[in-house]
Structures are given as C-alpha cells and as structure tokens.
Amino acid sequence: MTSSSAAATTDLDAVVSAAVAAYEQWSVLDPGVRADALLAAATALDENADELITLGLAETGLTRPRLTGERTRTAVQLRLFADVIRAGEYLDVRIDAADPDFAIGPRPAVRRTLWPVGPVLNFAAGNFPLAFSVIGGDSVAALAAGCSVIVKVHPGHPQLSALTAQLVRSALDSAGAPADLLQIVSGEQEGVELLQHSGIRAAAFTGSTRGGVFLAGLAAARDTPIPFFGELGSVNPVYLTAAALTERGDAIADAFVASVAGSAGQLCTKPGFVVAPEHEKFGERIAAAASEVGEHRLLSEKIGDAYRERRTALMDTPGMQVVAAGSVRVDDDGHTWATPTVLRMTEQDLRAAGDDALEECFGPLAVIVTVTGGSDLAALQYELFPGNLTTTLHLAGGEVSPTLAALVTAAAQTSGRVLFDGWPTGVAVTPAMQHGGPFPATTVDTTSVGTAAIGRFLRGVSFQSTPDALLPPPLQDANPWHVPRTEAPAGESAHWGRAG
Numbered sequence: 001m002t003s004s005s006a007a008a009t010t011d012l013d014a015v016v017s018a019a020v021a022a023y024e025q026w027s028v029l030d031p032g033v034r035a036d037a038l039l040a041a042a043t044a045l046d047e048n049a050d051e052l053i054t055l056g057l058a059e060t061g062l063t064r065p066r067l068t069g070e071r072t073r074t075a076v077q078l079r080l081f082a083d084v085i086r087a088g089e090y091l092d093v094r095i096d097a098a099d100p101d102f103a104i105g106p107r108p109a110v111r112r113t114l115w116p117v118g119p120v121l122n123f124a125a126g127n128f129p130l131a132f133s134v135i136g137g138d139s140v141a142a143l144a145a146g147c148s149v150i151v152k153v154h155p156g157h158p159q160l161s162a163l164t165a166q167l168v169r170s171a172l173d174s175a176g177a178p179a180d181l182l183q184i185v186s187g188e189q190e191g192v193e194l195l196q197h198s199g200i201r202a203a204a205f206t207g208s209t210r211g212g213v214f215l216a217g218l219a220a221a222r223d224t225p226i227p228f229f230g231e232l233g234s235v236n237p238v239y240l241t242a243a244a245l246t247e248r249g250d251a252i253a254d255a256f257v258a259s260v261a262g263s264a265g266q267l268c269t270k271p272g273f274v275v276a277p278e279h280e281k282f283g284e285r286i287a288a289a290a291s292e293v294g295e296h297r298l299l300s301e302k303i304g305d306a307y308r309e310r311r312t313a314l315m316d317t318p319g320m321q322v323v324a325a326g327s328v329r330v331d332d333d334g335h336t337w338a339t340p341t342v343l344r345m346t347e348q349d350l351r352a353a354g355d356d357a358l359e360e361c362f363g364p365l366a367v368i369v370t371v372t373g374g375s376d377l378a379a380l381q382y383e384l385f386p387g388n389l390t391t392t393l394h395l396a397g398g399e400v401s402p403t404l405a406a407l408v409t410a411a412a413q414t415s416g417r418v419l420f421d422g423w424p425t426g427v428a429v430t431p432a433m434q435h436g437g438p439f440p441a442t443t444v445d446t447t448s449v450g451t452a453a454i455g456r457f458l459r460g461v462s463f464q465s466t467p468d469a470l471l472p473p474p475l476q477d478a479n480p481w482h483v484p485r486t487e488a489p490a491g492e493s494a495h496w497g498r499a500g
Helices: 012-026 031-047 049-060 064-087 137-145 158-174 188-195 209-221 242-265 280-291 301-315 347-353 377-384 402-414 451-457
Strands: 093-096 110-116 120-123 149-152 182-185 202-206 228-231 238-240 273-277 321-324 327-330 336-339 341-346 365-371 388-394 415-420 458-464 485-488
Touching: 012 149, 012 182, 012 188, 031 049, 031 064, 031 137, 031 158, 049 064, 049 158, 064 137, 064 451, 120 137, 120 188, 137 149, 137 202, 137 451, 149 188, 158 182, 182 188, 188 209, 202 209, 202 451, 209 228, 238 242, 242 273, 242 280, 242 336, 242 365, 280 321, 280 341, 301 327, 301 336, 301 341, 301 365, 341 347, 347 365, 347 377, 377 402, 388 402, 402 415, 451 458
Parallel strands: 093 485, 120 149, 120 202, 149 182, 202 228, 238 273, 238 388, 273 365, 341 365, 388 415
Antiparallel strands: 093 110, 110 458, 321 341, 327 336
16 A cells, blocks of 8 residues: 555555554654644644645545645644644543552552554545545544554545545654554455454444444454444434524524534534424525525536435425425536525424434525424423434523423434524534434544544543553653652541542
8 A cells, every 4th residue: 555545455564553552652662743643644644735625526526625725624624633632631541549548448659641542544535625524623632542543535526535544644754653554445355354453452333224233344344343433314303482483583493594504514513404494584585595506516426316306295294384495417428516495394294204303414405394383492402303413492582481401401412402492514623522322323423523522532540559660651750751649548538528
C-alpha cells in the first residue's frame, strides 16, 4: 500500500502490523509531540484547502460553501483535540495512597489512568467527505487517545480521500509521528476482513442502519469482541406548540424548509418528522418556501435510487397528504437531483402505517404529523421515536407546562441532544456536544463529536503497589506530563459520608 492511496491488492496483515507498531510508539510519546502532530495536520488542510474543495465538488456534488465549512470544521477538530491532549484531563488520573487504616481493611497504593485501546478501524462516511472521513472526528479522537488509525475510505470520494491521506500523513511524519500512524484501505471486503483481524482493537462507523448493524454483529462475534461505535439512522423529531406557531409560524416554516433542504437532506440530523397541531397557514408557508429551493444533486447514484424509492413509498402510504411535492430528476450520468418534498399525515394514520412509515428517508423529505390538543406527546416520543440523535421543541416565549416537562424528559431518554427553538442540522464541534443516542441512532450511546468522543478509544488500567520507575508517566510521582490528578490520601475513608 502506498502512503497516499490504497493499492488494488492490499496485504491487510502488513497494514495491521504497521498499525500495531505505530500504536506502540505513538501511545507513549510526550503529549506535546502528539499535539503538535495534530496541529501540523490542521495546517496541511488549511494550506491545501482549494485543492481539497475542488476534488470534493467533483466527486460529491456538495456545494462550495458546504465543503468550505466542512474543511474548516475538520481543521478545528484537530486543533481542539491538540488542546485536549495537552490538558491531560481525558486521562482521568486517580491516585489512591496506601492506607493501613482504610475503612474496610488495609488499602494498597492504587493508581489508575485511561489507556489507548490500540489500532482503530474507521469506516468513513459518504455524506461528510472531510469531517467524518480520513481525518474526520472519529480518526482525530482515536489519534488523540493515543491510537493508530486505519481508515476504510468511502467509495463516493476516493480521490479526495487519497489526497487527504497524503497531506495528513506527510504532516504527521514531519511532526515526529511514527510511520503509518494513519493508513487507508478501500473495498467492502477489505473493511470486513480488517474488522475481524485480531490486531484491530476498536472500530467506528458512520452510515446506514443496515450496514452498521451488520458490522456491529461482526465485531461482537469475534473470538475477542471489540468496541464498535456505529452512527446509524435518526429521524430527529421536532415538536411545535400551537402557541409557537401563532407567535412565529412563518419563521418556523422557512427555517424548517431550509433545514430539510440543506445538503439535499443528506445529513444525519435532518428533521424527518415534525409533530404539530393542525395549522393550514403553516402548510401554505412551507409549500411557498419549498418552491423557492433550487434542485441539489444527491451524493451518489445508489443514494439517489434509494431516495426515489423511499419517497414514492411514503407518498403512497394510506392517509399521506402532499404539502410540497418537490421534484426528482435523473441526469444522463445517473445522478438524482431533487427539491424538498414535505408530506403530512395524522398521528392516527402514522400509527396505523407502522414501522415502514417511520424509517429514515435519506434525502430532502420530511413528514408533518398532525396531533390534537389531547395527544400525549411524551408517550408518542417513547413509542414512535425511541432512538434519535436529536429531539427539538419550538415553544412560545415563557411557555411551560407539565405536558412540556414530560416531553422534555421523554426527549432526554430517547435522544442524545435536546434543543429548543432551533434546528438540529449543524452540529457544533465543542466540548459539551453530544452526537449519539439510543439505538438505532448509534450502536453504543456515546458521542462522535466533542471532546468526550475520545472516551470511545480508551480503557481504564489500574496499577497496584507498582514501583514508581515502572509506572506510566501520568502516574509517576514527578508527573512529567503535568496532567490533572485526583488524589485520595490515607485516612480519608474515616470521614466519608460526614460532609455537610
């Protein structure tokens, strides 16, 4: 395999062996060196922005503003995790002093830190060719944790993936990172074989529910099962109150259409269902706003075919009404171009339609679900939308009620992010972000965005009565990495439970 692209025939054993060797060196490097390497990768993305975006335009059909923002986000992620490495809090270091008078018997000296799991396999996403691809969020979190990374590139943007890998590998090498810290391979079978390889210690995936469930099963069925974080499907329900529609219905309708149409609806956080009371003017405004949206190309022929099939099935569902028909067109190259489609049905008809109507539609389509004043919205959330990345509520100013409080609780139980008076598309790369949720949103309810994403690629290790010279640097008395530590001194247990 070359340093910048995956060869036609790849020796996967050699790839994994190189990843193991890189991990063994990278995981013990000084944090400053590892942080500088990520910063070098960010600089490489900045300095080659035009070439990266030009390739992205050609391969994905995404717009220049979208790709420009995504490239910026990718560089920001690298810089954020460089700071995480330097701060050292992610290691969660805990020092328990030896205590002969410990409350339940003599306690030995115990020191705990988080340890990088080993080589990580990352299945890149198709809809984010930079931010969830070769050096996207999953790869960066794994590198920051101290792991090496092998990326199974997405077939939707192979040239962009190869260029990104070439630039980032060169930057990492120049900053003192070990060789082959980041590698790429291509091909579905290659990805499957790597996932089953004993040298791979964790995996991440962003894609379809069907593909993610299949891969998660393989990861669990190994002789030594490994953690598998898969981001799968989400319909991201939105709830509108009657008071909110009265207060700002036109603005909500316009922003809703923009959220559904953004990137042709090919976002994991697209609002797929809007639950609202009957409001005819709201539907009219949506139709007007949707008619002003120009057509957008879907990412690939396969995605376009699936979207057209799913759209037709939903429009043929009993009880379904058309608010904005939208359009679909297939060009001479087989690519699908679409404008937003918005449908509407009652809560009763949706329940009668069952699971077929509740599946995610990947593309610019959403369904308005009309409810009555007596609808139990919390029960609806639990029953119809049990696992999502996001749930959104639009309320009028100062609007609070027991019904809304129950809905917020239901949203928190069934979603990774609960937001108010906004739209779920657009995920801030920030420490407090949660981008995950109960199945089927993700296979493991953690996060792939924000600084907490690093935890997916770490495991706890305790050292008991260990000579200081044999401890890893974060646990040594001198604390050469200068990481924050929580310390439990001898005698502390005699005072437990007496504070306050």
